[in-house]
Amino acid sequence: MKAAQITSFGTPDVLRVSEIDRPAPGTGEVLVAVEASSVNGHDALVRTGRVKVVSGSTFPIGTGLDFAGVVVGMGPGVQGCRAGDRVWGMVHPRKRHTVAGAAEYVVVPAGRISPAPTGVTAVEAASLVVAGSTALIALRDCVGLADGERVLVRGAAGGVGTAAVQLAHAMGGRVTALARGRHATALRDLGADEVLDYGSTTSDQIGPFDVIVDTVGSELRCYRSRLDEGGRMVTVGLSVRALAAIAASAVHGSRRIRAFSANPDSALLSDLAAHVTSGALLPVVHSVFPLTDIAAAHTAFERGGVVGKHVVTITD
Template sequence: MKAVQIMSYGAADVLRVNEVDRPAPGAGEVLVSVEATSVNGHDVIFRTGELKIVSGRRFPIGTGLDFAGTVAETGADVQGYRAGDRVWGIVHPRQRHVTAGAAEYVTVAANRISHAPAGLSSVGAASLVVAGATALIALRDSVHVAAGERVLVRGAAGGVGTAAVQLAHAMGGHVTALARDHHAELLTGLGADEVLDYRSTTSDRIGPFDVIVDTVGTELHRYRGRLAKGGRMVTVGLSLPALAAIAASSVHGPRRIRTFSANPGSALLSDVADHVTSGALRPVVDSMYPLAEIAAAHEAFERGGAVGKHVVTLSA
């Protein structure tokens, strides 16, 4: 089978589409025929070697954190899934040797998948797995958005941002989206009550907000200052400056900046699927690439400016 592998740490040109043996599911695992995957920040960080303390120096390393497809085979002790079921899921971050989600087949623990929403294409599903799960954890589990609260979403046009705008709206929040002004029509259609151009809007001239969801990872201390009394802020755009701001906020003042390690399982993925089924969450896809052009998809991700997700397809 074909699988994308990282042959050394570096730029996108270290990615190769290689022929490898098709894996077999072990006990408690499912073999999925992958139809689509997306490019996530986690994939880029692994490829560049920023997380080599986790991924090590043994090559090749698989890439592709998420996937959507159909069950090809189940291992022993797997219940609730059978061949032909449409599923989506997330590869465990440590499952990075040889192959991962960017491959024709992937084996994954059954507790890391759920049934994909009916009627959603594989491309749409792949665009929402990580983005939808991350946004739901941030809004529901980290900052506990309540109806009527004022919510700011930074980086609102990206994959997590577009999901966060939709979910915050569905939870009854009054949503302000911070993005480029030419994304205003799209973001309003997703549920934003107002859209501000981040290039001409300074943090000291907006708010205060009850909740801030940050997907950028910069100037966190400035935006933290725009929280109302009792306000909460969460960031998913991690960087060294962001980690420093998070640490400082836990010491100085009550409005600490929160973050989390998104490692969702079946229950959370089923919750995301429910939001899709209810109409509260829909995919936003910036571009699609065939597997052979996954390096171009990584390069597009790193350039930034995407509206939604870059998706890599493995089937027609």
């Protein structure tokens, strides 16, 4: 089978599509024929070696955190799914994988998949696995967004940002999106009540907000200061500088900066699928690349400046 793999740490050019043996599911695992996988920040971190304490330095390393496809095999002890089921899911973000989502087949524990949402294609579903689950955890579980609260989504045009705008709107939030000015129409169509151009808007010009969802990871202290009393802030844009700001914010109690690593299980993926099926969360796909062009997909991801996700198709 074909699988995209990292052959050394570096630029997208280190990615290769190799012919390897198809994996077999073990106890409690399922074998999924993958149709699509998206490019996420985690994939770039692994490829560049910035999380080699997790990925290790033994090559090749699989790439592709998420996937959408069809169950084609099951190991002993698997219940609740059968061959032919359309599913979506994630490999574990804190484990090393020689084969991950960007491959013709992937093996994962059954607890890491759920039925894919209805009414969307595999490409559309793959664009929402990581982005949607991250946004859902941030808004529902980390900050507990309530109806009528004022929400700032910083980095609103990216994968997590577009999902957060939609979910915050669906939860009754009054959404302000901070992104490039040229993306204003697209973000209003997704549910933003107001769109601010980050190029001409500084943190001291906005707010206050009840909730801030940050996907950028810089200037966290400045944006935290724009929280109203009882406000909450969460960031998914982690860096050394961001971690320092998060630690320093602990003295602010409920107004501290929260952080987490999205690692959804079947239950959360099922909840996310319900939002997609209901129409509350729409896929936003900017571009689609074949597996053979996965290096180009990573290059496009690193270039940024677009609305939505870059998706890699595995099957023709």
